[in-house]
Amino acid sequence: MKEKQNLNTLLQEITKKDIQKDLKAYILIPNAGCSGCISSAEQFMFDNVDKLQNIQFILTGITSKKLYKNRFGALLQNSKILSDYKNTAGSLDLHTIYPKIFHLKNGQISHIAEASHGAKGDV
Numbered sequence: 001m002k003e004k005q006n007l008n009t010l011l012q013e014i015t016k017k018d019i020q021k022d023l024k025a026y027i028l029i030p031n032a033g034c035s036g037c038i039s040s041a042e043q044f045m046f047d048n049v050d051k052l053q054n055i056q057f058i059l060t061g062i063t064s065k066k067l068y069k070n071r072f073g074a075l076l077q078n079s080k081i082l083s084d085y086k087n088t089a090g091s092l093d094l095h096t097i098y099p100k101i102f103h104l105k106n107g108q109i110s111h112i113a114e115a116s117h118g119a120k121g122d123v
Helices: 002-015 035-048 065-077
Strands: 025-030 055-060 081-083 100-105 108-114
Touching: 002 081, 002 108, 025 035, 065 081
Parallel strands: 025 055, 055 081
Antiparallel strands: 025 100, 100 108
């Protein structure tokens, strides 16, 4: 599965680790695209990052580190927030204009969903 290989490559670039077997999902949030979708995903991250034990968030499409750090502040110190400063996700065709959820089962991608505006579902 190409997505698994690309997700592993992205994680290696950011964390030097492969997909973690104990996680249920990675949520990839781009910096630009569907503004309502991204805002909703970011708000979900702000509200739930400390509550959800088996999810990591990957922030990508970062155009300015200064603006990015001002926007997210101390939240960036949370180990569940991964920052794709090199925008590797874009070069690996992992991100679109929508946030993307990589659902995992036993360290394998079970399915991928784009969180488009008005989409129903859960993490």
